């Protein structure tokens with residue numbers, strides 16, 4: 001088990017993390033999510049032992065993870081950290097970069113494992129190319145294979161697919177996260193991309209203003225976001241008073257509604273005026289204003305011109321589901 005206990009950290013005068021507590025079981029996949037600059041990378045670097053903890057402690061099983069003040073070579077040997085800069089050897093080939101940490105005493109295994117990893121990152125035909133000739137996305141894939149080759153017990157991934165195009169991203173994600181699950185590798189992934197989180201993470205931890213503000217199974221967080229910050233990590237969302245959606249409801253309580261949960265009607269519901277529509281392929285993400293001048297995003301099947309008035313409805317089941325959670329309107 002990985003334990004992070006009462007961890008606080010500051011860069012000079014900038015306090016970044018405060019009183020972080022985490023327990024991660026072997027083989028679990030945990031996503032650290034939160035807005036840019038909230039401290040996700042900092043937390044990974046501290047867990048890896050790249051920086052000295054200011055306050056608190058980190059343990060893997062019974063071993064305490066210490067920073068550079070205590071270790072000549074920072075970074076615990078049973079962990080690997082894939083940072084946003086890939087740390088590759090530019091002048092040697094893709095294969096050599098991947099196999100660098102594999103044992104040369106078993107040449108057949110070395111070849112087989114390198115081949116397996118090349119297939120996983122879908123770069124078999126680039127095996128002999130020098131890394132410096134590859135694109136940023138291809139380099140990120142080599143960096144992923146290179147850390148996987150080392151079979152760490154704990155793998156820390158910082159935006160692991162950030163440079164990879166959408167065309168490849170989905171299959172690569174499946175290849176890599178499925179492999180990590182099968183090999184019972186403990187994974188902590190810092191990401192803004194919900195596609196890294198919803199299908200693969202066992203738990204998600206949300207950081208905001210230096211602290212963990214939510215932790216749950218990703219689908220539970222998505223279905224019942226505690227506030228607009230959490231919901232916004234999953235998609236466009238709005239906060240709306242229930243009595244505005246259902247005029248018979250005698251309550252001022254507010255709920256969060258995702259853009260895709262609104263149904264558009266031409267006759268009844270919450271009246272809004274269209275401000276702008278963004279084509280998304282399967283739908284138009286439509287920005288609108290209510291009579292109370294609140295911004296509301298909804299998905300529409302067709303393109304509505306600016307200024308058009310439409311009515312929005314939300315299924316009673318969705319409203320009931322959200323009411324059951326303590327929703328705050330303050331965020």
Ligand SMILES: Nc1ncnc2c1ncn2[C@@H]1O[C@H](COP(=O)(O)OP(=O)(O)OP(=O)(O)O)[C@@H](O)[C@H]1O
Nearest residue numbers: 011014016034035036037038039040041042043190
């Ligand atoms: N080496 C550093 N020295 C000083 N401040 C830093 C340093 N590294 C990061 N910071 C600051 O610490 C805060 C947290 O940064 P961090 O990189 O951990 O955030 P993040 O959540 O990983 O962001 P992103 O999602 O954009 O990668 C930010 O305000 C950042 O500007």
